Amino acid sequence: MGPLEGLVYGFGVALTPGNLFACFVGVLVGTIVGMLPGIGPVGAMALLLPSTFVLSPTTALIMLAGIYYGSMYGGSTTSILVNVPGEAASVVTAIDGYQMARQGRAGAALAVSAVGSFIAGSLGVLGIVLFAGWLAEAALQFGPPEYFALSVAGLAVLSRLTGGSVLVSLVMVGFGLAIGTVGMEPISGYRRFTFGSVQLSQGLELVPIIMGLYGVAEVLVLAEQGLRRSRIVPVALREMFPTREEWRRSSWPIARGSVLGFVTGLVPGPATVLATFLAYTVERRVSKTPERFGTGAIEGVAGPEAANNGATAGAMVPLLSLGIPFSPATAILLGALVIHGIQPGPMFITNQPAVFWGVVASMYIGNFLLLILNLPLVGVFVSILRMPQAMLSTFVLLLCLVGAFSLSNSMLDLWVLVATGLLGYVFRKLSIDPAPLIVAVVLGPVMEKTLRQTLFMAHGDWRLLVFRPISLTLFVIGALVLLGPPLAAALRRRTRVSAAVGS
């Protein structure tokens, strides 16, 4: 099936009433969680995962993906109107977006943000169509050594790009890999770290860990801050039209942000957050009047908002074509597929055309629905923010508790939720991002399986692991990204010292 034929087929799948409704629910929930400081898209996806067990895999993935990209739209609303980003990918939007709101241009900022997001999302869908098939074909060359190398390189890049200390990120990777070893070992059935518990033999569920680290931890942070009610800048529908000058200023930032976002999404790491900061920096660099940034420059809204939506589309490519998630959100999407007995990878597009093309087409439909939801109905969504935050936070916690229990009707999942929630709160206080831990929990079993397969195949000759062309390239990329900056800095220091001694 060619890309165009596949896309037409996908629209046929996505436009069935059930899938269309799932897409609507997904983008609606995404918009709301994106707006509300609290649970966030990853927590919301984890929370709704149990409710997708009764759905078909296509419908489940359409809904969960809708939450993921829908949250990027919602996040901009609170950034612009309240100066409180609903999630991390909208932090940059608040810089100029809130300044625009204070100058009476909130409507224009929201409109440019929504249209930019729509364009980036739509271009991103085209990117998936073009890149996923190509990458899947290339991935047919991948054997266990390449998958092991890809996982190692992915975790190395993720550790470098996640904010804060690289060493601490590597510790997070280590703990994630360690958590992944809990339970029955897949080859011999040996029980590791189970302490005699039958429930622990199944291993630790990913979803309560994510809910705890993101959902519960966020509520604990809000509880610490005092759960205040937000002050909202009012916005009327008649103000929703940007001027011709504002459109002119926004067009190139939207185009640049879309491409930059998509490319960033392909790379392991906090793609949506990174893309917004990159887009903002690029726009300020190329601007002839960089001094306007920070005082209400519409380019500072258009570029980052396009970038975070482009990144959500880009992040789908490695998941769908390689079966490797590079972010917590795509790890949940992988979990949803695995629960339904589907393993994404190079043969995914061929073996599951309805799921792949249906989800891709639904993203286009979802972006259109989001445009409708986020422009005329922005006032309705904003009114949710008038609810007391204590009420919202308590309800979110209750949803996390019942959601975690419903995964396998196990009290163990509840205790994991509480423990990881407390851990996530401590991480937040220490400025530690838990994303490398989550991704390592998912990639750990893949790494163990492929490492042992390779060593079995090669009768213990480790050179098979390292010296195959693709795996060698991936290891070199990982090593360069991880060790390049400190080595370069050390080299610069040595050169300076030598120069000083010489003079």
Place this chain on the structure above:
Amino acid sequence: MRGRAWTLGFLGAAGAYLAASLTFPLGSVAKPGPGFFPVGVGVFLCLVAAAVTTAAMRGVPVGGEGGAPPAEARGRVAATVGGLVGFCLLLPWIGYAVCAFLFVALLLRYLGGVGWLGVLVTAGLSALVTHYVFGVILGVPLPRGPF
């Protein structure tokens, strides 16, 4: 150094993990056993945790430079964690509906901003809606308790 003592916690956890991993059959490089990968992870963890601790001792910023929250804020966090722990402890004994009602009511009352009527209505609705969605529609066997 006192503010960075948490890095020693990393090192301790890494050491404990490695020690436990060494009790599993290691196998050989040609035939790796169940302990092969965990031992590798344990060694990696110990190395990076030791590097973080060393960096912290040398004054390199590794995170956690902010101070502790004020007592009142700590109280709110402790109350929320207490509510979560209480929910987990009581759920098998008193059932989901009562447990959810008590959890929402007590937490909402403590965290503030809502009057008693609002507390009771919100707690009742929250327990009812989540019980209906998860217990009835999704068929999750939520603990019933003695009721």
